[in-house]
Amino acid sequence: MIPHERSLVEKLKDQPFALIGVNSDRDKSYYAQQQQEMGVSWRSFWCGDKGTGGPIPTKWGVTGWPTIYILDHKGVIRFKNLRNEKMEEAVEKLLEEMKNGD
Amino acid sequence: MKLIAHAAVALLACGLVAQSGKPPASPATAAYEKIVAEWKATTDAYSAAVKALTNSDEYKKAIEDKDRDALNKLRSTVPMPDAKPLAERCLETAATFDGDDRVQFYAWALQNGAKDVAAKAAESLLADHVKSPKLLSVVESGSMLLRSLGQEGGQAFLAKIAEENPNAEIRAYALFWPAYMASRDKNASDEAKEAAAAKIAEARTLAEGTMLADRIDAPKFIEERLQIGMEAPDIVGEDVDGVPFKLSDYRGKVVVIDFWGFW
Secondary structure: OHHHHHHHHHHOOOOOEEEEEEEOOOOHHHHHHHHHHHOOOOEEEEOHHHHHHOHHHHHOOOOOOOEEEEEOOOOEEEEEOOOHHHHHHHHHHHHHHHHOOO | OHHHHHHHHHHHHHHHHHHHOOOOOOHHHHHHHHHHHHHHHHHHHHHHHHHHHHHOHHHHHHHHOOOHHHHHHHHOOOOOOOOHHHHHHHHHHHHOOOHHHHHHHHHHHHHHOOHHHHHHHHHHHHHHHOOOHHHHHHHHOHHHHHHHHHHHHHHHHHHHHHHHOOOHHHHHHHHHHHHHHHHHOOOOOHHHHHHHHHHHHHHHHHOOOOHHHHHHHHHHHHHHHOOOOOEOOOOEEEEOOOOEEEHHHHOOOEEEEEEEOOO
16 A cells, blocks of 8 residues: 555645545554655644544544545545555546546 | 752752653552553564564565465464563552552553453452542453453453443443444344443443544444545544644645554
């Protein structure tokens, strides 16, 4: 997942696109080390020391990781749980839609 | 003169507190943190050893050859760490403190220790701390508790807490876990499932305004707020650097929300 997300963020850096993480690592120092090692540039909500049982995944009923929601520029949920190439295709489609003023 | 001396001592104390960034921990908390740190060092060493093993040529070759015997032999060179000695030390350490200071040690032993140590910790908690507000950390991770104490022992433990603890959130968790497990049991009868649903509803009422309420409400939240075509609910929180932000800050952009972790 991470290498693909990294390349997607890099590829779309000049587009109206954002990848927002909800990160469930418990240990911030481990996060910092991995972030550097893996070249993670996107912003994440941090779920606190309860990790996967933190407030955001709990409220959203997340029981599997990764869980993905793809929103259009109006904030509407358009796709769920698409990964890698399929995620990229969906994002490109929504960017196209936005450009065409749909 | 005496007054000035007191003031000087107080100032000095303030200075010390400011220097370390937080007030010094109580002896019980310090002892507890030492145990937690020791276990973390043990598990970190284990993770590093597993990583080294799986990166070794020998291991890679065994994977390639699908040589099960060789793999098992290699894996046995990195044994899983055993929490039992530390859990036993928790029980001993708890006895050197008084009152609710003991709860955190019992909680650790209960959640990490082998069955017999966990049972001893549970017994002490019920005997002396059944009304303690500190039981929240124990009941929050109820599924772990039902594992370490066994279904029967775990349910009896939680039932007593549900009956006697005055804190609504603690009682809610104590009611919730056994009912939740029952609701997921494929072999449960319809009556048992109905009883479980009633208990979960009771827990939900008690849990109003807490994370447990969100947890119980989650299937409904998904159904009513998180379907394709619906406007996504806002998320308000902090990033990993502690800077507050909202999902809605990104309105006007195509957004991928990714629930993830490195672990």
